Structures are given as C-alpha cells and as structure tokens.
Amino acid sequence: MITADFHTHTSFSTDSKSSPERMIERAIALGLKTYCITDHMDYFFPEHNDKGFTEFVFDPDQYFETLTALRKKYRGKLDLRIGIELGLRDEPDVRDDNKKLCDALVNSYPFDFVIGSTHVIDHFDPYYRERWGGRSADDIVRIYFESVLYSVTHYDCFDTYGHLDYILRYVPEGVTIDMTKYEYLTDAILTELIKRGKCLEVNTSRFARGGALNPSTTLLARYRELGGTAITIGSDAHKPERVGGKFEVIPAILKDLGFKEYSVFRKRKESRRKL
Ligand SMILES: [Zn+2]
Numbered sequence: 001m002i003t004a005d006f007h008t009h010t011s012f013s014t015d016s017k018s019s020p021e022r023m024i025e026r027a028i029a030l031g032l033k034t035y036c037i038t039d040h041m042d043y044f045f046p047e048h049n050d051k052g053f054t055e056f057v058f059d060p061d062q063y064f065e066t067l068t069a070l071r072k073k074y075r076g077k078l079d080l081r082i083g084i085e086l087g088l089r090d091e092p093d094v095r096d097d098n099k100k101l102c103d104a105l106v107n108s109y110p111f112d113f114v115i116g117s118t119h120v121i122d123h124f125d126p127y128y129r130e131r132w133g134g135r136s137a138d139d140i141v142r143i144y145f146e147s148v149l150y151s152v153t154h155y156d157c158f159d160t161y162g163h164l165d166y167i168l169r170y171v172p173e174g175v176t177i178d179m180t181k182y183e184y185l186t187d188a189i190l191t192e193l194i195k196r197g198k199c200l201e202v203n204t205s206r207f208a209r210g211g212a213l214n215p216s217t218t219l220l221a222r223y224r225e226l227g228g229t230a231i232t233i234g235s236d237a238h239k240p241e242r243v244g245g246k247f248e249v250i251p252a253i254l255k256d257l258g259f260k261e262y263s264v265f266r267k268r269k270e271s272r273r274k275l
C-alpha cells in the first residue's frame with residue numbers, strides 16, 4: 001500500500017493554479033499519510049510566451065513560510081514534507097550556472113526532498129513540436145537521454161530522478177521509438193544512479209490517464225536487473241483530482257518487477273516503506 005505521494009505541484013509552480021490547501025485536503029481525503037509538495041524551479045527556462053510561461057521559478061522564502069505554516073496546521077492529519085523539482089540542464093552555456101544555483105538553493109533551505117528532472121534540452125521544451133526544427137523523433141530522444149546522462153553524472157543536488165523517459169510523451173503519434181537503440185544511454189543512466197545512491201522515480205501521471213508509467217516497466221525491470229532497489233513514487237499532480245493517481249494498482253505492478261519497498265524522505269534522509 002502506498003501511503004505517500006512524493007511528486008506534487010501547487011500554484012507556486014508556473015503551470016499549476018491549485019492552492020497548497022486544496023491539494024493537501026485531497027491527499028487527506030484519499031487517506032495518504034505523507035505528502036510532499038515539489039514545486040518547479042527551472043532556472044534559465046526558455047520563453048514560451050504562447051502559454052504565458054516565461055519563468056519556472058518561485059520565491060523560496062515565501063514557499064517555506066507558506067508550507068511551514070501548513071505543516072503545522074495539518075499536523076496529526078497529514079505529514080507534510082517540503083520538496084522541490086529542480087530542472088537539470090546540460091547545454092554548455094547554461095549548465096555550470098544552473099548547477100551553482102541549484103546547489104546554492106538546496107544548501108540554503110531545509111528541503112526534505114529534491115527531484116532532479118530534465119524538462120529542457122538544447123534550449124527548448126520538447127513539448128513544443130515546432131521547436132524540434134528538422135530533427136527526427138529519434139534525434140530528439142537521443143539528445144534527451146544524453147542530457148539526462150550528463151545531469152546524473154554531473155549534478156549531486158537531487159535525491160531521485162524524475163520521470164526518466166518523459167520525452168516519450170512528446171513523440172508524434174504514429175512514430176514508434178525503438179528503445180533498444182538507446183540502451184547504451186539508459187543503462188549508463190541507471191548504473192550511475194545506483195552507483196551514486198540516488199533513487200529512480202516511478203511517476204504515475206501518464207499512467208493515471210491511460211498511458212504508460214514513467215519510466216516504462218521495461219526500464220524499471222532493467223533497473224532491478226542492474227541492482228537498483230531505491231524508488232520514489234509520485235503522481236506529479238498539478239490539480240487536486242490527480243493526487244495519488246492510480247496508486248491503488250501500483251504495488252502489484254512493482255512487486256511483479258521485484259521491488260519490495262519505496263523510499264520517502266525527511267530532511268534529505270531516506271527511509272523505506274513496504275509496498
Ligand atoms: Zn517534471
């Protein structure tokens with residue numbers, strides 16, 4: 001049974017309008033015991049004016065003030081943890097400054113948990129197909145996993161890697177990606193996470209809408225095969241109705257793949273719960 005959701009957003013994220021209270025109330029109604037808010041901090045986010053997304057940053061002082069008060073308010077009903085989803089980058093002109101900002105942030109504030117994610121590659125968010133230029137889906141998938149490999153190797157500011165094969169969400173309909181072509185990259189990524197004691201996130205956002213888990217069960221099985229046991233679980237909810245998305249069926253799937261436990265974090269320290 002999963003009693004904790006460790007990937008959720010609130011209106012502190014540029015792409016969510018939901019107040020922290022509404023998200024927390026929903027988590028309580030679902031019977032979750034632990035709830036971690038992980039709002040987006042993507043420094044150097046490229047402009048996407050068509051959606052009004054020009055920045056993916058929030059004020060950390062205000063964030064801690066608000067969430068610390070809510071932690072007190074809901075004590076006894078729900079254990080609120082304060083986390084963050086950091087955007088990791090590999091472009092040569094951005095990566096060093098981004099790393100400095102990420103390190104400074106996690107060293108300056110008492111975060112419980114940090115997700116490292118790749119949302120931007122080569123200065124664009126692959127969600128925007130028109131920005132792919134002349135590149136094929138295969139090129140984009142390769143660039144994405146190369147970027148993730150750079151980030152897991154060079155950044156140390158995170159506890160889990162978020163939605164590892166997130167890029168597959170944006171592959172055009174009708175295009176099939178042969179993931180065996182990228183095994184040299186995904187194996188290197190999974191091996192690096194294991195070697196460095198980092199977790200791999202099981203993200204249910206797409207699965208809850210009828211799609212696949214991120215990462216896929218194939219990649220999760222490979223992670224187990226390579227010796228990986230540390231997973232975190234998150235719905236990636238941006239709205240209350242998405243909190244704990246399909247958590248009721250996840251334990252059976254993960255146990256089938258050979259996982260017995262999942263990880264939760266407090267003050268960046270990992271502990272495990274039975275699935
Ligand atoms: Zn994300």
Ligand SMILES: [Zn+2]
Pocket residue numbers: 007009085236
């Ligand atoms: Zn997220």
